[in-house]
Amino acid sequence: EVQLVESGGGLVQPGGSLRLSCSASGLTFSSHAMHWVRVRQAPGKGLEHVSTISSTGGSTDYADSVKGRFTISRDNSKNTLYLQMNSLRPDDTAVYYCVTDVDTAMVFDHWGQGTLVTVSS
Amino acid sequence: DIVMTQSPDSLVVSLGERATINCKSSQSVLYSSSNKNYLAWYQQKPGQPPKLLIYWASTRESGVPDRFSGSGSGTDFTLTISSLQAEDVAVYYCQQYYTTRMCSFGQGTKLEIK
Numbered sequence: 001e002v003q004l005v006e007s008g009g010g011l012v013q014p015g016g017s018l019r020l021s022c023s024a025s026g027l028t029f030s031s032h033a034m035h036w037v038r039v040r041q042a043p044g045k046g047l048e049h050v051s052t053i054s055s056t057g058g059s060t061d062y063a064d065s066v067k068g069r070f071t072i073s074r075d076n077s078k079n080t081l082y083l084q085m086n087s088l089r090p091d092d093t094a095v096y097y098c099v100t101d102v103d104t105a106m107v108f109d110h111w112g113q114g115t116l117v118t119v120s121s
Numbered sequence: 122d123i124v125m126t127q128s129p130d131s132l133v134v135s136l137g138e139r140a141t142i143n144c145k146s147s148q149s150v151l152y153s154s155s156n157k158n159y160l161a162w163y164q165q166k167p168g169q170p171p172k173l174l175i176y177w178a179s180t181r182e183s184g185v186p187d188r189f190s191g192s193g194s195g196t197d198f199t200l201t202i203s204s205l206q207a208e209d210v211a212v213y214y215c216q217q218y219y220t221t222r223m224c225s226f227g228q229g230t231k232l233e234i235k
Contacts (some may be wrong), residue, residue: 047163049226104177107218
């Protein structure tokens with residue numbers, strides 16, 4: 001059974017930083033792309049694909065809303081995915097999910113339980 | 122960027138009745154060489170992560186009840202729940218994965234029981 005467990009969320013002031021981690025088990029981690037998806041609670045703000053990283057870590061991409069502020073990375077020796085979030089803004093407040101697409105590329109078939117990031121003074 | 126627009130934003134349906142959610146993409150998500158629509162549907166219940174229901178516009182994920190069905194092609198898609206059950210109360214999202222590296226979701230449709 002695939003398990004994805006996020007950690008590292010919390011309350012941070014605007015302009016601050018956080019590093020999210022996602023520990024994966026039940027899959028050959030180094031064979032799969034990984035993603036971060038967030039859901040913001042504000043009206044009209046649903047799911048947003050924040051970032052993606054290839055299986056080797058050699059290719060990454062970001063939503064325009066976080067480009068230049070967030071960095072995705074992975075350590076295949078530790079089966080762990082990361083999201084370094086800098087220059088955080090109030091509208092980054094969301095539940096962040098670690099996600100993978102085991103069977104079909106970009107079809108998100110496994111999700112973690114999520115970690116809440118709150119950006120507020 | 123492909124923009125996904127769902128309608129309605131919220132929906133109230135009686136138990137046992139049909140629920141229909143629409144999703145429109147700003148450009149076609151039909152890949153001509155494979156004749157596949159790169160469109161998925163997810164269900165998110167309160168306090169839970171989203172759950173994959175349907176992909177390739179109409180292929181039900183393993184374990185998803187057959188009262189859930191997806192249809193449509195090109196730019197217009199529909200998720201239908203044939204006979205609403207109490208456990209179907211959730212927010213439903215469509216997703217396009219036609220753009221290979223970063224996908225996009227609809228804004229969500231909140232489904233409630235009348």
